[in-house]
Amino acid sequence: MESNIYIGLVHHPIYDKRKEVVATAITNFDIHDIARCAKTFGVGGFFIITPLESQVQLADRILRHWREGTGSVYNPTRKESFSLVRVSRTIDEADREIFNLWQTKVKRVATGASPHPKNIDFGFLRNLLKDEKTPFFLLFGTGWGLTQEVKDSSDYILAPIAGKGYNHLSVRSAVAIILDRLLGDRMNSLE
Amino acid sequence: MESNIYIGLVHHPIYDKRKEVVATAITNFDIHDIARCAKTFGVGGFFIITPLESQVQLADRILRHWREGTGSVYNPTRKESFSLVRVSRTIDEADREIFNLWQTKVKRVATGASPHPKNIDFGFLRNLLKDEKTPFFLLFGTGWGLTQEVKDSSDYILAPIAGKGYNHLSVRSAVAIILDRLLGDRMNSLE
Numbered sequence: 001m002e003s004n005i006y007i008g009l010v011h012h013p014i015y016d017k018r019k020e021v022v023a024t025a026i027t028n029f030d031i032h033d034i035a036r037c038a039k040t041f042g043v044g045g046f047f048i049i050t051p052l053e054s055q056v057q058l059a060d061r062i063l064r065h066w067r068e069g070t071g072s073v074y075n076p077t078r079k080e081s082f083s084l085v086r087v088s089r090t091i092d093e094a095d096r097e098i099f100n101l102w103q104t105k106v107k108r109v110a111t112g113a114s115p116h117p118k119n120i121d122f123g124f125l126r127n128l129l130k131d132e133k134t135p136f137f138l139l140f141g142t143g144w145g146l147t148q149e150v151k152d153s154s155d156y157i158l159a160p161i162a163g164k165g166y167n168h169l170s171v172r173s174a175v176a177i178i179l180d181r182l183l184g185d186r187m188n189s190l191e
Numbered sequence: 192m193e194s195n196i197y198i199g200l201v202h203h204p205i206y207d208k209r210k211e212v213v214a215t216a217i218t219n220f221d222i223h224d225i226a227r228c229a230k231t232f233g234v235g236g237f238f239i240i241t242p243l244e245s246q247v248q249l250a251d252r253i254l255r256h257w258r259e260g261t262g263s264v265y266n267p268t269r270k271e272s273f274s275l276v277r278v279s280r281t282i283d284e285a286d287r288e289i290f291n292l293w294q295t296k297v298k299r300v301a302t303g304a305s306p307h308p309k310n311i312d313f314g315f316l317r318n319l320l321k322d323e324k325t326p327f328f329l330l331f332g333t334g335w336g337l338t339q340e341v342k343d344s345s346d347y348i349l350a351p352i353a354g355k356g357y358n359h360l361s362v363r364s365a366v367a368i369i370l371d372r373l374l375g376d377r378m379n380s381l382e
Binding site for chain 1: 220359363371375376
């Protein structure tokens with residue numbers, strides 16, 4: 001059965017160090033680590049979102065290598081996880097692709113490292129996701145995170161991962177932890 | 192207060208694809224992602240374990256860049272997380288360093304992607320770690336995982352992260368998820 005949960009790795013619009021809106025470059029490790037997490041937790045699709053044509057081509061080349069090229073023979077499990085990956089120019093373009101599959105409005109969930117007045121907690125979202133008739137699109141920002149506008153226009157904004165006075169995880173680690181909290185096997189991980 | 196939990200990223204002895212015992216090369220992203228996770232979850236120290244002199248020197252150079260070099264000015268939060276990182280030639284050498292600090296036997300916990308008859312679950316280990324008088328050393332294998340010998344000689348072997356029919360996470364993602372399950376804020380993440 002098709003999963004109703006999709007993730008997007010946003011390279012634009014996001015902030016840089018000085019809080020200016022930029023487009024970041026694609027990071028090879030992001031694609032591998034996040035695709036493997038997506039496959040582990042049964043996500044329906046993983047969208048790499050970048051408006052830059054050169055980056056779209058780079059992503060396509062990496063995907064082809066692992067899906068059809070020598071990478072697919074060298075490491076068949078990588079091929080399996082890469083089958084979930086798509087490339088889109090914008091968040092809206094990815095959203096439309098999900099809409100076309102489901103024919104119903106896609107609920108967007110923004111994530112981030114800072115608290116927001118509209119934050120929902122992990123337990124709340126975990127329950128929401130059980131509504132298998134509604135597609136959910138979880139957005140993760142690269143660089144210094146999703147813009148305020150992306151957050152404000154989302155249906156939900158997930159609470160940050162609360163660290164011990166330090167909130168500077170890589171986006172790869174954040175995706176791993178968030179997918180585990182939302183979709184991971186709870187029987188084995190709790191007290 | 193000093194945390195009683197330490198992690199080790201093992202580059203030898205581990206298996207390669209053909210189940211031969213090898214030493215893997217250091218991966219820059221491992222150091223960054225795992226150091227940031229260690230800082231986020233309040234771990235006492237992160238040991239990079241490699242017997243290869245060239246790799247020890249490479250790791251030292253990377254650490255110096257972020258702790259004292261231009262990296263420390265460019266990104267002070269990275270400097271903070273890198274303060275937790277040590278380099279050791281062997282698991283035993285890292286173990287002795289922890290023993291010297293605590294003056295009591297270090298309990299070793301092996302991790303891995305395959306089930307083992309001696310597996311303990313996450314809730315059980317989460318409770319064990321609350322014994323703040325006992326230092327714990329969590330071992331993560333690179334490549335195709337820790338050798339049987341390392342597992343058999345550990346005090347505990349943690350259950351694998353149960354995926355939906357796919358158990359090929361990167362070691363970076365596995366560390367993130369395992370630290371969150373063992374040390375993460377449970378108030379915010381549960382139903």
